[in-house]
Amino acid sequence: MKKIIVATKNQGKIKEMITAFKNLDVELHSLSEFGNLPDAIEDGSTFAENALKKASFYAKQTNCACLADDSGLEIDVLGGAPGIYSARFAGYHADDSANNKKMVEELAKKNVSSSPAHYVCALAFVDTDGSSLSCEGRCSGIIRNFACGEGGFGYDPYFYLPNLDKTMAEITLTEKNAISHRGLALKNMENILRGYLK
Ligand SMILES: O=P(O)(O)OP(=O)(O)OP(=O)(O)OC[C@H]1O[C@@H](n2cnc3c(O)ncnc32)[C@H](O)[C@@H]1O
Numbered sequence: 048m049k050k051i052i053v054a055t056k057n058q059g060k061i062k063e064m065i066t067a068f069k070n071l072d073v074e075l076h077s078l079s080e081f082g083n084l085p086d087a088i089e090d091g092s093t094f095a096e097n098a099l100k101k102a103s104f105y106a107k108q109t110n111c112a113c114l115a116d117d118s119g120l121e122i123d124v125l126g127g128a129p130g131i132y133s134a135r136f137a138g139y140h141a142d143d144s145a146n147n148k149k150m151v152e153e154l155a156k157k158n159v160s161s162s163p164a165h166y167v168c169a170l171a172f173v174d175t176d177g178s179s180l181s182c183e184g185r186c187s188g189i190i191r192n193f194a195c196g197e198g199g200f201g202y203d204p205y206f207y208l209p210n211l212d213k214t215m216a217e218i219t220l221t222e223k224n225a226i227s228h229r230g231l232a233l234k235n236m237e238n239i240l241r242g243y244l245k
């Protein structure tokens with residue numbers, strides 16, 4: 048069975064990635080099994096470039112095949128910000144609550160209480176021989192300036208899904224995976240990996 052490292056330090060992503068791959072015939076491992084590895088440098092100009100940088104970096108560090116995710120939120124009224132800077136919107140070591148506070152402040156500066164927005168997720172798989180596979184997923188919704196729900200992570204309590212009349216933080220992990228940017232990208236990657244690992 049193929050051993051794949053879920054190469055992320057984000058616990059929210061880890062849960063979603065492991066749940067999504069439960070029917071794939073692979074052995075998933077966490078980066079934490081390798082001790083305290085350095086952070087990958089995320090200096091690409093696109094989600095796809097950053098995902099590939101992370102997967103390649105951790106494949107070298109662990110000598111194992113790695114699956115990495117680079118993702119973020121694009122808010123229309125902010126011209127697509129925070130985009131690839133979503134994890135550090137409020138500064139380099141910002142946490143979710145600081146980023147969310149900054150996001151609410153930026154909406155206020157534009158004199159709006161909500162805006163159409165899109166989550167984007169790029170996934171990259173890098174094997175031990177350096178060969179790579181990649182794909183993306185997107186999910187559209189409305190960013191609002193108030194939080195609802197306790198689930199998910201990051202911007203989820205502010206990301207409203209009009210079709211469900213709920214935020215991403217008010218649905219279960221399985222429901223989130225069925226519609227989210229990461230869920231859709233993982234479905235894609237599952238199909239690509241099935242062919243690759245045959
Ligand atoms: O780089 P790794 O170690 O994977 O973890 P990270 O949290 O730094 O991840 P990114 O660099 O890809 O930044 C993505 C940020 O975008 C936001 N984000 C991405 N997917 C999200 C989701 O499903 N729900 C809520 N926020 C999300 C959240 O703020 C993340 O920290």
Ligand SMILES: [Mg+2]
Nearest residue numbers: 056089117134
């Ligand atoms: Mg990161």
